[in-house]
Amino acid sequence: MSLWWLTLGLLFALVALVCVLLHRSYSYWAREGVLHEKPVWFYGNLRSVGQTTTVLEPFRRFYEKYKGQAPFGGFYFALRGAAVLLDLELVKLVMVKEFQNFSHRGNYYNAQDDPISAHLFNLDGQEWREMRNKLTPTFTSLKMHQMLPTVVDISERFVRVVREKVEVFEHAEESPLEVKDLLARFTMDIIGSCAFGLDCNSLNDPNVEFCRLGQKVFTQRRHGRLAFALLQTFPNLAKRLHIKMVPDDVSNFYMRVVREAVDYRDKNQVQRKDFLNLLMELRNDPNGGLTFNQLAAQAFVFFLGGFETSSSTMGFSLHLLATHPEVQERAREEVQQVFEKHKELNYEALRELKYIKQIVQETLRKYSIASILIRRTLEDFPVPGSNYVLKAGTPVVIPVDAIHHDPDIYPEPEKFDPDRFAPEAIEARHSAAWLGFGAGPRNCIGLRFGEMQTLVGLAVLLKNFKFSPAKETEIPLQLNKTSFFLQSQGGIVLNVQKV
Numbered sequence: 001m002s003l004w005w006l007t008l009g010l011l012f013a014l015v016a017l018v019c020v021l022l023h024r025s026y027s028y029w030a031r032e033g034v035l036h037e038k039p040v041w042f043y044g045n046l047r048s049v050g051q052t053t054t055v056l057e058p059f060r061r062f063y064e065k066y067k068g069q070a071p072f073g074g075f076y077f078a079l080r081g082a083a084v085l086l087d088l089e090l091v092k093l094v095m096v097k098e099f100q101n102f103s104h105r106g107n108y109y110n111a112q113d114d115p116i117s118a119h120l121f122n123l124d125g126q127e128w129r130e131m132r133n134k135l136t137p138t139f140t141s142l143k144m145h146q147m148l149p150t151v152v153d154i155s156e157r158f159v160r161v162v163r164e165k166v167e168v169f170e171h172a173e174e175s176p177l178e179v180k181d182l183l184a185r186f187t188m189d190i191i192g193s194c195a196f197g198l199d200c201n202s203l204n205d206p207n208v209e210f211c212r213l214g215q216k217v218f219t220q221r222r223h224g225r226l227a228f229a230l231l232q233t234f235p236n237l238a239k240r241l242h243i244k245m246v247p248d249d250v251s252n253f254y255m256r257v258v259r260e261a262v263d264y265r266d267k268n269q270v271q272r273k274d275f276l277n278l279l280m281e282l283r284n285d286p287n288g289g290l291t292f293n294q295l296a297a298q299a300f301v302f303f304l305g306g307f308e309t310s311s312s313t314m315g316f317s318l319h320l321l322a323t324h325p326e327v328q329e330r331a332r333e334e335v336q337q338v339f340e341k342h343k344e345l346n347y348e349a350l351r352e353l354k355y356i357k358q359i360v361q362e363t364l365r366k367y368s369i370a371s372i373l374i375r376r377t378l379e380d381f382p383v384p385g386s387n388y389v390l391k392a393g394t395p396v397v398i399p400v401d402a403i404h405h406d407p408d409i410y411p412e413p414e415k416f417d418p419d420r421f422a423p424e425a426i427e428a429r430h431s432a433a434w435l436g437f438g439a440g441p442r443n444c445i446g447l448r449f450g451e452m453q454t455l456v457g458l459a460v461l462l463k464n465f466k467f468s469p470a471k472e473t474e475i476p477l478q479l480n481k482t483s484f485f486l487q488s489q490g491g492i493v494l495n496v497q498k499v
């Protein structure tokens, strides 16, 4: 009996302790005297996410409500407070000028038990700095130049596949195609070739394992929301408990693919102008070479970064072009002129696709693939011009989507207008007003490659096909409520006709 009471007493004490800790955590911004909204226990200010809203909505609402009242507002993720920046000058300080104090993202990774999670996006501190320095030369214009022929070859295969699908509808009234999946397979083939040295040919065979597991990384998580929040809050304890992030089948598969590709190239002395080759060369870097696990993790993040982001961007662009025929016509004219002049898509030709580039920028404004970006304060940071201090360890949220929809920066923000990105219009705006690829030393390392494959994809599609809304086309496009990166809820169906 006494043991029973003791157990009950301990349980009660434990529940009381958790309540005190949560209360303390959820009263943080009130104690700091910072504008904030009341959190819901265990959900913070993100209760609606995944149910009635996507991740972008709470931040857009928060920004609209508090902008102009303070440089930042207090927000609650599941278990802890985060500062949401409301002022572009402060965004610039955090991302660029004071970067040394905000260089961490604070993502959980576990190099020991889950080596594939220790990639550039997740690494922090000295490990991140060293890896970024090693990988930066991989993305120079010259390297992009050398990879362009692979991208163009795959784009030609892509056009053939789309043409065959369109021809099925030769005499029909409509020719509806689901373009999102086709685009995902296009970018998957490109990055499969450039990062893993594989001709995965998912354009012709969508069931290949590479493609299936690639999609899984974005749709399935190893941990639920609360467990994820605990990992982010107590990373050292989680590492001691050997907790992993990446699902085992995904991790095992990609480790095996990289192992086989590396062994094959080593054995047969194969040299190719692609990411894998560059990563293999880094193994012998005199300033500390990459281990196999490090190499595999970076190939994996190139795959993650290279496939979904670019294909989603192209999918959103095509939807916008289909619903804005005048923009589409102007874009096609540019593509035709560039092809007439250069006869092929070489690097020079890509640089002349200026209006297409503006379309990509405007697409990423309207559909910010990363709707928020996160940094973490390393040391207490007094916010200039105010009495506030961002305390060491505070997660800092840059509300990219909200900034991209601020009518004071972009009048009529819902309107699709690529001329917003004409050089003089960009010049007239604050440098932190567009963050499609992030900003500062921790921006997207694959920016050039992402731009290159997106421009090639859009150019070959516009050259060969016309896009218009079909009966099944969703207008407006519904967004996926559960994914962290912006995606459409279902496929993107458009009428596709040969030019």
Ligand code: HEM
Binding pocket: 120, 121, 122, 132, 301, 302, 303, 305, 306, 307, 309, 310, 313, 364, 369, 370, 373, 374, 435, 436, 437, 438, 439, 440, 441, 442, 443, 444, 445, 446, 447, 449, 450, 451, 454
């Ligand atoms: C349209 C295509 C792409 C978009 C919109 C995009 C967007 C982004 C954004 C917003 C970030 C965060 C930047 C920040 O925190 O300031 C990022 C980081 C990153 N991206 Fe991309 N990306 C694209 C393509 C690529 C490609 C093709 C690769 C690799 C081949 C790539 C690899 C990475 C990596 C490794 C990081 C982490 C960089 C670091 O922490 O140092 N991305 N990307």
